[in-house]
Amino acid sequence: MLDSNNTMPEIIHHDGSEEAEKLLMDIIYALDKSAIVAITDRRGKITYVNELFTEISQYTAEELIGSDHRIINSNYHPRNFFKTMWATIGRGKIWRGEICNRRVDGSFYWVDTTIVPSLNEKGRPYQYISIRYDVTERKESERIIQNLACKDQLTGLPNRSSFRELVKREVEFANESNTKLGFVYFDIDRLRYVNDSLGNEAGDYILSMVSNRLKENLQDDHVYGRLSGDEFALLLKNIRGAEHAEQLTKEIQQFLEEPIEVMGQLYTLSFSLGIALYPEHAQKPSELAMKAEKALSNARAKGGGKFEMYEHGTAAKTLERILLENELRKSISLGHFNLDYQPKVDLKTGDLMGVEALVRWNHPDLGRIPPDKFIPVAEETKLILPLGEWIIHEACKQARKWQDADFAPVRIAINISAIQLKEPGIVEAIKRILVETGVTSERIEIELTESAFADRSGMQDVIQEIRDLGITIAIDDFGTGYSTFSYIKELPADTLKIDRAFIGDIHENEESRAIVKAILAVAGTVGLRVIAEGIECEEQAAILHEYGCEEGQGYFYSRPTTPDKCVSFMKRVYE
Incomplete structure (x- = not known):
């Protein structure tokens, strides 16, 4: 244990003193009760584990000692993860990171890990001491946030951030497979009038129905999401060209504009849609979305109820x-x-x-x-x-x-x-x-x-x-x-x-x-x-x-x- 001057506290200098021995025993006891501790030799064979290690892994000390850490490997991390870790500690450097391990019963647990190499007189590691802290609850909270925050709460569709990631993946795949995509940006014309006359609940109901119609008619053939308010987007996969994209968009517009019953009355909604093509109009997801939005603005400017294909030159400011x-x-x-x-x-x-x-x-x-x-x-x-x-x-x-x-x-x-x-x-x-x-x-x-x-x-x-x-x-x-x-x-x-x-x-x-x-x-x-x-x-x-x-x-x-x-x-x- 080093002080601020990178030296052992003065008390440790008195070799063999009862005071120094008690201090060391107190430190070891505190560490043993608060952290998961393991020691391995330079080849990675486990030579020591503390009680917390056996409790969380469900293995006995006898089962662990003599084995290596592959006994608790969850196969969660890519091989390169551990390759990098071993390269770091093999050079005598401290490694820090979070590792997912597997218990005897097959369940996973996460540990925040620090691995400290012990060096011999030549500066080479002869053993490794790992100090771990159980962060499973924190990782579970993070998982809940990521799972819930990736979808729109009202419709259950991917939200803006999640949709952006989906589009990014599809564009990468289209680039590798030399296929075409159509990005369709659309919104509901004059939805605010429904909100003003019937209330926000009616507007929310309409948004949910739009979502349901997308799910029922498109299923997994294409990617779609709700971006904000009454704005939606979808990515048409494996299109043959502009005419095919327009045909699909027209079909989508038709099923979206079928009459909908709201509070006992039938309403016919209209939608404005803008289309941009990959790779013809843009190669980057952000540019593709921007150009589809420009096309949507043009459709709106013509009174709504229409779809417009992006054309070079429409990026000029309105x-x-x-x-x-x-x-x-x-x-x-x-x-x-x-x-x-x-x-x-x-x-x-x-x-x-x-x-x-x-x-x-x-x-x-x-x-x-x-x-x-x-x-x-x-x-x-x-x-x-x-x-x-x-x-x-x-x-x-x-x-x-x-x-x-x-x-x-x-x-x-x-x-x-x-x-x-x-x-x-x-x-x-x-x-x-x-x-x-x-x-x-x-x-x-x-x-x-x-x-x-x-x-x-x-x-x-x-x-x-x-x-x-x-x-x-x-x-x-x-x-x-x-x-x-x-x-x-x-x-x-x-x-x-x-x-x-x-x-x-x-x-x-x-x-x-x-x-x-x-x-x-x-x-x-x-x-x-x-x-x-x-x-x-x-x-x-x-x-x-x-x-x-x-x-x-x-x-x-x-x-x-x-x-x-x-x-x-x-x-x-x-x-």
């Missing part, structure tokens, strides 16, 4: 898109934006824990334009860079005002996109704004989507630099992407925000409850604070509190509001 970009550019320079703030509260005490800054665009002629309309345009055109810096500066100014007013420390969360994060100088810009506004860094939190953490070699370094300023980092919309808990513990983050998609029906949907429980369980093991967003009723708040969620935000507590009204909320909470 008039609406051009106008929106131009107005956005002008509004940034003219200051047509403001920030609203939505409180975050302690689910147990009701205390105010912080607020999230949300940008609002108040156009003098067009009125209030929703963020989901202009943020994608801002990101695509990189106008998010000047707009994003203004948001950071404005939020920090507000934080300083509340700091000077001597309110209890209220942390303001600011959303930053992956595009901003990739911009050189983002850390220096944040540092400069902190100095200019005079706000202390502990009053600021940065919210990033899961995708910002995906590039471990690039953006994670930038995220850590921001964190080093004293600013906390939150993973926003968690559960909608593919973060796995095998590396969540490595992320430079402090807080995890459960996406509203899992909160909205937590009081009536068992799958949503299972996802939330699993997220909370695993987040606890890696020390992440958890916030639930989108809480709209007391029942949801009560369930989340019961499950151990610490903080929440949503309309149940407060809608996004002005700084002045936010102050009123603060005063009400602390009176």
Whole structure:
């Protein structure tokens, strides 16, 4: 056992002393009771196992000693996995990783493993000591999250992230087999009118029926999923060309538009569909989806109820898109934006824990334009860079005002996109704004989507630099992407925000409850604070509190509001 100076503690220097011997025995006892321990010789033969090893593997010590670790091999890992492990420890280096093993009864268990080589005087390993910790429960929670989060909760279809992975695999296969694909992007025309007149339940019923019709008519012949709202996509496999893709799309449109009974009345829906072909129009899955969406926009522009094939040249911006970009550019320079703030509260005490800054665009002629309309345009055109810096500066100014007013420390969360994060100088810009506004860094939190953490070699370094300023980092919309808990513990983050998609029906949907429980369980093991967003009723708040969620935000507590009204909320909470 080494101290901070990489030397043995002074007490160990007194060879043979009772004190040193007792310390070593205490260390061995503690390790033996808390970890799964095994020692092997340089050829991998097991020479020692502790009691926890025999308990979890269900083998006796006699059965294990003299064997090698293949006795508990689950065949889960590829051969190269262990080849890499042996290459590492064979060079005298420590190896760390997670291994799936098999018990005597055939069941699997997972262990977080560290293998430490013991070196002789020539620096060569003569034995290996492995320290393992049982992480089976954590891996099971991760499996539940991955299985449930890959499908759309309402329809049971693959969601956007899952569908994207399916398309990626099919494109790779089509490339190898020299076959063609058709990407069809479609939505339901004017579904919002059904929601407005009959309610959201009727709209949900229609979405479920669309899903059922896809399953019944397409089965496993093609790949399909629900991307968001009333938007669906499907991938036509093994098509012969454009005419074949159009024929299949027309057949799909026909069965989708068959009359549907809603609340005792027959409705005939219409659908707009856009088609793009692989490899004719695009070779990359993302470009294929984008071009199918462009074709869908053209179909919508013609009044709906139509399908359009992508044509080279249709990628040019539509008039609406051009106008929106131009107005956005002008509004940034003219200051047509403001920030609203939505409180975050302690689910147990009701205390105010912080607020999230949300940008609002108040156009003098067009009125209030929703963020989901202009943020994608801002990101695509990189106008998010000047707009994003203004948001950071404005939020920090507000934080300083509340700091000077001597309110209890209220942390303001600011959303930053992956595009901003990739911009050189983002850390220096944040540092400069902190100095200019005079706000202390502990009053600021940065919210990033899961995708910002995906590039471990690039953006994670930038995220850590921001964190080093004293600013906390939150993973926003968690559960909608593919973060796995095998590396969540490595992320430079402090807080995890459960996406509203899992909160909205937590009081009536068992799958949503299972996802939330699993997220909370695993987040606890890696020390992440958890916030639930989108809480709209007391029942949801009560369930989340019961499950151990610490903080929440949503309309149940407060809608996004002005700084002045936010102050009123603060005063009400602390009176």
